Amino acid sequence: MIQSYILAWLDTVISTNFDNTNVHPPLSTAQLQELIRKIHKESQAIEAKLKHRVYAITSEKRIRIFLNNYYHTLEVLHLKVHSYRLTLPDKEKQWLLLLTTLEDTxxxxxxxxxxxxxxxxxxxKPTLKKQRSSQKVRCNLSTDQAALILRAADESRLLQSKSLRHVFHTITPFLATPTKENLSSDAMRVSAYKAEEKDKDIVVRELQRLIEKVKSY
Structure with a gap:
């Protein structure tokens, strides 16, 4: 029996709204909220279907092929959405929340x-986790301030990764702050969008110090 493509709906949303065009129609608040609601609902359905398909396969080789095929497809879609988010024109920022939701999903x-x-x-992967605890770098900023720098580096494309979440998941395990040894990558990513003015001021001041340091070389 031919199995259906589990990612069909998400793939269609991405290709319909963002492929082959640089101009996107206005998106109302109601349309945006409905799309985001459907994305969350579809995500839950995909999780259930993936698990069901895997547990229905009896061959280890076929499980590996199935999972790697879907994982690769998710990576391709993820890279597309990440690229669209980084190149989104300022006049179309109403699409930013949709792209961020798709990327996170x-x-x-x-x-x-x-x-x-x-x-x-x-x-x-487990070997890498064991090595991380002895390879931390202490950053003399607060968690929120460090998060701001990582977000800015991602959105300015100073750092190139498949997503902002991936930036935090990759870098955070190697970071510590003066008050915290073990940082949560998800908590840091969320705090990057809720920065206080005092944290912004401190980050700007520290970046200016870096600029002066580079000029002195």
């Missing part, structure tokens, strides 16, 4: 496969 689905079916996708 795709990232969570990849994370689900990584964590639940780790041996099929990334068998070497």
């Amino acid at each position: 795709l990232d969570k689905l990849m994370q689900l496969i990584q964590e639940r079916f780790e041996n099929y996708i990334h068998p070497q």
